[in-house]
Amino acid sequence: MLTQVLLIAAMSSALYMLLALGFTLIFGILRIVNFAHGEFVMIGAYAVFALTSGLGLGYAAALPLAALLAGGLGLLAERALFRRYAGDELGGMIMSLALAITLQGAAAVLFTIDQQSVERPVTGVLRIGDAVLPKDQLFVAGFALAAVAAFHLLVQRTRFGLALRAVAQDPETLRLQGVSPRRLYPAAFGIGCLLAGLAGALTAPLYTIHPYMGETAILKAFIVVVLGGLGSVPGAIAASVLLGVTEAAVSTWLGVTAATLTSFVAVMAILLVKPTGLGGRA
Amino acid sequence: MRLEIEGLSVRYGAVQALEDVSLVVPSGTTTAIIGANGAGKSTFLKAVAGLVPPQGGRILVEGRDLAALTVEARHALGVVLCPEGRRLFPDLTVHENLLAGALRRKGRAAVAADIAAVYDRFPRLDERRGSLARNLSGGEQQMAAIGRALVGRPRLLLLDEPSLGLAPGMVRVMADAIRAIAAAGVTLLLVEQNARLALTLAATGHVLEAGRRVLSGDAAALIDDPRVRDAYLGGAETASPASPEPARSW
Amino acid sequence: MSARIRSFAAAAAGPALLAALVLLPPLLGRPFHYHLGILVGINALLALSMQVMLRINQLSLAQAGFMGLGAYASALLTRDIGLPFAAALPLAGLLPALLAGALGPVLLRVRGVHFVLLTFALGEVIVLVFVEWVSLFGGNNGLLDIPPASLFGTALRAKPAFYALTAATLLAALALCRWMTRGERGMIVAGLAGNEPLLQSLGVDALPHRCALFAFSAFLAGLAGSLYAHYFGYISPEAFGFWTAVNALIMGVLGGVTLLLGPLTGAVLLVPLPELFRDAIAYQRLFYGLALMALLLFLPRGLLGVLRASKGSTP
Numbered sequence: 001m002l003t004q005v006l007l008i009a010a011m012s013s014a015l016y017m018l019l020a021l022g023f024t025l026i027f028g029i030l031r032i033v034n035f036a037h038g039e040f041v042m043i044g045a046y047a048v049f050a051l052t053s054g055l056g057l058g059y060a061a062a063l064p065l066a067a068l069l070a071g072g073l074g075l076l077a078e079r080a081l082f083r084r085y086a087g088d089e090l091g092g093m094i095m096s097l098a099l100a101i102t103l104q105g106a107a108a109v110l111f112t113i114d115q116q117s118v119e120r121p122v123t124g125v126l127r128i129g130d131a132v133l134p135k136d137q138l139f140v141a142g143f144a145l146a147a148v149a150a151f152h153l154l155v156q157r158t159r160f161g162l163a164l165r166a167v168a169q170d171p172e173t174l175r176l177q178g179v180s181p182r183r184l185y186p187a188a189f190g191i192g193c194l195l196a197g198l199a200g201a202l203t204a205p206l207y208t209i210h211p212y213m214g215e216t217a218i219l220k221a222f223i224v225v226v227l228g229g230l231g232s233v234p235g236a237i238a239a240s241v242l243l244g245v246t247e248a249a250v251s252t253w254l255g256v257t258a259a260t261l262t263s264f265v266a267v268m269a270i271l272l273v274k275p276t277g278l279g280g281r282a
Numbered sequence: 283m284r285l286e287i288e289g290l291s292v293r294y295g296a297v298q299a300l301e302d303v304s305l306v307v308p309s310g311t312t313t314a315i316i317g318a319n320g321a322g323k324s325t326f327l328k329a330v331a332g333l334v335p336p337q338g339g340r341i342l343v344e345g346r347d348l349a350a351l352t353v354e355a356r357h358a359l360g361v362v363l364c365p366e367g368r369r370l371f372p373d374l375t376v377h378e379n380l381l382a383g384a385l386r387r388k389g390r391a392a393v394a395a396d397i398a399a400v401y402d403r404f405p406r407l408d409e410r411r412g413s414l415a416r417n418l419s420g421g422e423q424q425m426a427a428i429g430r431a432l433v434g435r436p437r438l439l440l441l442d443e444p445s446l447g448l449a450p451g452m453v454r455v456m457a458d459a460i461r462a463i464a465a466a467g468v469t470l471l472l473v474e475q476n477a478r479l480a481l482t483l484a485a486t487g488h489v490l491e492a493g494r495r496v497l498s499g500d501a502a503a504l505i506d507d508p509r510v511r512d513a514y515l516g517g518a519e520t521a522s523p524a525s526p527e528p529a530r531s532w
Numbered sequence: 533m534s535a536r537i538r539s540f541a542a543a544a545a546g547p548a549l550l551a552a553l554v555l556l557p558p559l560l561g562r563p564f565h566y567h568l569g570i571l572v573g574i575n576a577l578l579a580l581s582m583q584v585m586l587r588i589n590q591l592s593l594a595q596a597g598f599m600g601l602g603a604y605a606s607a608l609l610t611r612d613i614g615l616p617f618a619a620a621l622p623l624a625g626l627l628p629a630l631l632a633g634a635l636g637p638v639l640l641r642v643r644g645v646h647f648v649l650l651t652f653a654l655g656e657v658i659v660l661v662f663v664e665w666v667s668l669f670g671g672n673n674g675l676l677d678i679p680p681a682s683l684f685g686t687a688l689r690a691k692p693a694f695y696a697l698t699a700a701t702l703l704a705a706l707a708l709c710r711w712m713t714r715g716e717r718g719m720i721v722a723g724l725a726g727n728e729p730l731l732q733s734l735g736v737d738a739l740p741h742r743c744a745l746f747a748f749s750a751f752l753a754g755l756a757g758s759l760y761a762h763y764f765g766y767i768s769p770e771a772f773g774f775w776t777a778v779n780a781l782i783m784g785v786l787g788g789v790t791l792l793l794g795p796l797t798g799a800v801l802l803v804p805l806p807e808l809f810r811d812a813i814a815y816q817r818l819f820y821g822l823a824l825m826a827l828l829l830f831l832p833r834g835l836l837g838v839l840r841a842s843k844g845s846t847p
Contacts, residue, residue: 105818178357
């Protein structure tokens with residue numbers, strides 16, 4: 001029992017990291033609260049559905065393609081819609097709401113509002129002692145954690161990552177080093193959406209797919225990011241683990257609603273004590 | 283790198299920060315701009331770097347008008363501003379801050395060599411290369427800020443208040459560093475409230491008052507000018523940090 | 533001379549627009565037009581409540597939750613306790629106002645995006661309580677058989693009568709908002725939006741004023757909820773969720789965030805939109821989203837904002 005709860009906790013923690021890291025990256029760089037972030041999760045899930053059921057591709061090929069598609073669409077969205085709102089938090093937020101509505105509408109037109117599902121690429125269970133671990137959950141947890149590790153390396157070890165961290169801290173001073181923040185926006189937005197799309201593509205075989213599935217995702221991303229501090233990468237990672245573990249525990253023993261309520265109350269409580277979140281600096 | 287300013291005017295809303303300022307910084311020299319707080323010194327450097335748009339006048343580098351160039355494009359030409367208050371990236375390490383200064387450049391080896399040169403110049407930075415910038419002392423921050431500017435390969439370096447808030451010993455370290463930068467052939471435009479320090483480092487000096495250039499001349503002559511002495515050298519708070527400097531031994 | 537005419541025209545334009553909008557349903561005269569008018573009025577009230585907070589640069593996504601509180605309060609007070617509607621309507625406003633007033637001192641310490649996220653969470657908690665507290669709020673099924681609104685012993689079953697009630701409530705709310713933004717009070721509101729240090733230097737303590745405005749905005753949302761409950765006779769939690777708040781926000785932005793008539797104008801434009809797309813129900817959401825994006829891209833200051841700008845540009 002405990003092992004299963006731990007696996008669920010690990011899987012949801014890793015998925016929340018994917019969601020929240022992209023969300024917090026976009027906010028950190030462009031100062032835009034992307035309310036359409038959940039819709040990029042939905043795009044990733046539908047892309048897997050379309051590529052496997054429609055084009056007959058294998059899941060192994062569909063997974064990266066779906067993430068890339070979400071990332072590419074994010075890049076386009078930054079170009080066409082968001083770059084004018086850099087620094088205008090309210091305007092960017094409203095534009096992202098309009099984009100969320102549009103993407104939901106587009107999904108409803110393309111795929112109808114019926115729920116769709118994707119066949120599980122991995123089946124069976126792994127038995128360790130008396131613990132029974134579903135292999136598909138293990139795969140999702142492992143892949144998501146690997147993606148988080150790759151993102152971490154990108155941000156911490158590359159010149160591009162250095163520029164991203166610098167622009168999040170002080171865009172004007174980065175300009176004084178000869179680097180234009182605007183040149184980083186599309187990539188940052190694209191990577192953020194790619195991570196969201198990856199989360200959607202990974203979970204597509206586990207859950208049902210529908211045009212409004214993004215709302216649950218954005219809710220989780222919000223909670224994590226607010227807990228961890230907007231724009232803070234270590235905060236997002238810590239908060240993902242906190243939320244994943246709490247949810248897994250509370251929902252196992254008290255039910256799913258209790259888990260949601262607990263996380264909301266926790267967010268409110270933490271924000272009231274520390275308005276900038278766990279990892280935020282005043 | 284020769285800098286020519288013709289009739290520069292900048293206003294922030296209703297406030298006229300600079301009015302019809304003209305001056306020339308000859309290539310390979312050090313020029314100081316002194317003046318009281320709010321005289322427009324920092325605005326002047328920001329206008330040259332491209333951070334504030336002028337309402338009138340021209341800024342020419344090697345005869346080329348900078349008006350159409352962004353901050354980033356000016357940096358690529360070699361016009362580098364080391365801003366007031368250091369403005370390091372607080373959550374990057376010292377080493378990462380130096381790397382950030384070279385983000386525009388290609389060629390890892392050359393960048394690494396420049397960073398090594400910065401560590402040679404400021405051994406203290408080498409010791410603290412892994413520390414976050416937010417945890418540095420004021421003097422260490424100023425070293426890192428100058429180092430970061432140098433890694434950007436400046437041809438015209440704009441230094442805004444490098445001695446602000448530093449202890450006398452640290453002011454001497456900065457003075458030595460600035461002299462070394464000038465000796466390497468970088469054209470320097472130095473803005474300082476510490477007029478004595480600035481005028482001992484520079485060949486030429488200009489005095490700004492309420493956004494206007496009121497006095498210019500040979501730096502050595504300005505130090506002895508009674509108007510400068512009364513307004514900018516007489517006050518105890520400006521004189522004390524620089525006073526231990528042997529005035530004209532270089 | 534022409535300047536005086538122009539300034540008179542500018543002063544008369546607002547009331548004229550308001551009168552034209554309010555009189556539109558009676559002039560058209562069909563029940564369907566009254567129905568749309570009522571929906572516009574309720575939505576405009578909610579959008580107005582959101583605008584109150586936007587005036588001090590705070591976006592509150594809890595307004596739909598406050599509207600829900602008003603709706604449930606009004607429904608339970610009339611249906612289960614037997615209170616007359618005339619008493620339930622103001623109580624439906626006061627209840628969320630009390631909640632906002634109580635939470636305000638804590639919530640309003642937070643600014644910007646964090647306030648948005650915090651009020652988002654508050655809105656979700658309110659809806660979650662409606663869903664989970666089944667014995668009182670009926671869970672996902674909501675509340676049925678809410679008695680119709682009645683005043684002075686007459687039930688306002690007919691659409692024109694309920695429309696009159698909605699219009700009167702909206703006009704009263706607009707008058708309150710106008711009163712709030714005039715004179716010394718208006719200066720304080722403007723100061724809360726942009727220059728709190730100035731207020732502090734004038735000896736005005738900002739937080740109580742911000743709390744009062746938050747409570748006032750919740751009051752307006754509660755009124756909208758009460759009207760909604762008694763018009764439809766049936767309520768359920770999902771009507772007061774995130775997207776209801778978003779729609780109200782979009783109405784305000786579409787009309788013009790800083791203009792008194794902005795929310796109403798936005799509601800007039802957006803509420804009938806689904807009716808236009810009725811034949812293409814599958815495409816409704818897509819068209820709605822695309823229309824919004826186009827408006828944001830091409831009319832970033834809202835429709836009234838554009839009109840006012842072109843008017844004001846003449847010296």
